[in-house]
Amino acid sequence: MLRRLKELQQRYLRKAVSDLYSFVYPPTCVGCDGPSYFDWVEQVRSSSHPISPVDHEIRVRENWCQYCLAQIRAPLKQRCAVCGAIVPIHAAHKGRCHLCLFSDFHFTQAICINNYGGLLQALVIKMKGQRCESTAIQLGELLGYEIERLDFVDDVDVLTCVPTHWRKKIQKGFQASELLCRSASRISAIPCSTKILTADRATQKQGMLSDFKRFENVNNAFSVTPFYQEKIVGKHIVVIDDVMTSGATTSQCAKALRTAGAARVDVAVVARGAKSR
Ligand SMILES: [Zn+2]
């Protein structure tokens, strides 16, 4: 009884401290550093346009202002059925973008928050360039909501991420895809294992290469770690990464997983690179 009372006391104390903190330091928008939550509540009350429950949840939990959220999150329509790129209807052919008409990926479907550009591009650059963990977490959580929108979300067994070679890991000390994966898992409530895949050799930076060289650069560069070899057989896996441009890296990850016996592999990335469209 006394323990229960102590627990309740602590919980209320924590809430009071957190409320006081929010009052003194009101949360600001991740995208623009402008006012977010309090401003938003007022706008919701006075708005003539109803906001979807999902968008509202993102707003409240992730502290995006409505302008940034509208900019960053693309509608589900007008997406390439294979790579997830946002494609104008007139530019799509059989629901596919230009790249996917000719590509043969090892994954079934890819999704993204939006095309690489504007605010999303600025945030990705901040995440990678400044090794900004908080931005990686926020983008990962947005990606988690994106995964939740999928028709087949209930069939997904596990999330994993594109691996980094151990030498690069030591040099950088920061792996964006791991943080993205963990955050997406927290939101979508799908378990994650960031160590399923391993990079067998160091590859060159994909951004410096042509599309053809990109495929050559990562060809057979990844494999499933021995610990997970049996565990992934028959599983539906989603591979997480920051940006997908040619699709070469994520496709090779999917190839390694499928070869090891995964039943289906999909891909979820923060942004779909513009170069390939
Ligand atoms: Zn904003």
Ligand SMILES: [Zn+2]
């Ligand atoms: Zn496509």
